[in-house]
Amino acid sequence: MKHPLLETIQSPADLRRLSRLELKQLASELRDFVLHSVAQTGGHLSSNLGTVELTIALHYVFHTPKDRLVWDVGHQTYPHKILTGRRDRMSTLKQMGGISGFPRRDESEYDTFGTAHSSTSISAALGMAVAARQKGEDRKAVAIIGDGAMSAGMAFEALNNGGVSHADMLVVLNDNDMSISPPVGALNRHLARLMSGKFYATARDTAKTVLKNAPPLFELAKRFEEHAKGMVVPGTIFEEFGFNYVGPIDGHDLDSLIPTLENLRDLKGPQFLHVVTKKGYGYKLAEADPVAYHGPGKFDPAKGLVKSSGPAKVSFTQVFGDWLCDMAAVDERLVGITPAMREGSAPGDFCLAIT
Ligand SMILES: Cc1ncc(C[n+]2csc(CCOP(=O)(O)OP(=O)(O)O)c2C)c(N)n1
Incomplete structure (x- = not known):
């Protein structure tokens, strides 16, 4: 596939001049570029196929580099690199x-x-965001964080402070229901409940849109919102922290992403957008096996990953995992703790043995 539109984008300012239709074409070219470039160099694939539309929408709505995009999960940033002047250097990744x-x-x-x-x-x-406020600078700060990354203590420490800071900031939760490996922990259950509570988001938004021009009724709508929350899903944990929670929305749909981000950009105080994406989106093999395609070596996109015929090279991770299993065989008190991901960390086999 050729990438005629992508080749005209030297910086995000170029993509801000495109129509919605052209942005969709850009997304398709960018996805293809990510796939073929990772296939040539090896690197992270599934996560980057999942952030194509989100990256385009963020650079379209926010005035980067003046506005600050802070990517939490470094391995989701290839589309960002490609759109910010580094397309030609992706072969050196x-x-x-x-x-x-x-x-x-x-x-x-x-x-x-x-x-x-x-x-x-x-x-x-x-x-x-706080620094911009202190210096009187008019720029936005946006954190983009994965659902796996969100489960760590430091993220909650920041929500704890952000919710009472009145800082004009936006947190975008890129929820792909994966954390390199299948997710673990209670936060994931909470997010899954929010996704199944789509009715709540719709009911709330409709009530607000309809009643926005009638202030007394708007109050009523707000009370309805509180009620609906209690009835359908409990208030989100992010609202409890003081953030204005919006979502979940489809993270592959530019027609949802762009207007929603535009609305949130202009709101004061801490904002939270829950975006749902699919790891490996647009490349069927990676969609079917996002773990295998999380960080592949070089491969042919037409064939996908093929098992090498020779003996597999043993990785440090594998040696450590094997050692853990050996030790566990002789000492049943041994407990392994994963950093919220199984395959990416050593105890892979150890976990398989105990789950
Ligand atoms: C404090 C901390 N805990 C755990 C990890 C291990 N870790 C690396 S990336 C990651 C999360 C990846 O999942 P997600 O944010 O959903 O991004 P995805 O891989 O799905 O694109 C985790 C838990 C870490 N790097 N730091």
Whole structure:
């Protein structure tokens, strides 16, 4: 596939000139570019296929680099790199002298915060929002955080402060229902409940839209909202922290993403947008097996991953996982703790043995 429109985008300012229809074409070219470039270099695939539309919408709505996008999960930022002047250098990804697989402040003015992963973005964006307020600068701060990354303590520490800071900031939760590996923990259950509570979001928004021009009735609608929350799903944990929660919305639909982000951009105080994406979106093999395609080596996109015929190279992770299993065989008191992801961390086999 050729990428005629993508090739005209040297910076986000170029994409802000495109029509909605052209943005959709851009998304399709960008997805194809991500796929073929990762297939050539190896790197992170599934997560980046999932952030194509979200990245376009964020750069379209916010005036980057003046507005600050803080990507939490470094391995979701290839579309961001490609749209911010690094398309031609994607062939050097993760190679000596090449560009990094994560955001780096010394690589681009669009990379506002150096990170690999995870869970630091809300703190960073909050700091940026408060600094802008203190300096009287009119710029926005947006944290984009994955559902896996959201489960860590530092993210909650930041929500705890953000909710009472009155800072003009936006947290975008990119919920792909995966945390490199299948998710673990109670937060994931909460998010799943929010997704199943679509009725609540719809009922609330309809009531507000209809009644927005009638102030006394608007009050009533707000009370209805409280009531609906209690009836359908409990208030979201993010509202309890003091954020204005909106969502969940389809993170692959530019027609939902752009107007919603435009609305939120103009609101005061801490805002929270819950976006639902699919890991591997648009490449059937990765959609079917997002774990295998999370961080593949080089491969042919037409064939997908093929098992090598020779003996597999043993990774450090594998050696550590095997050691853990050996130790567990002789000491039943041994307990393994994963950092909210099974395959990406050593105890893979250990977890399989006990679950
Ligand atoms: C404090 C901390 N806990 C756990 C990890 C391990 N970790 C690395 S990335 C990640 C989350 C990845 O999941 P998600 O944010 O949903 O992004 P996805 O891989 O699905 O794109 C986690 C838990 C970490 N890096 N730091």
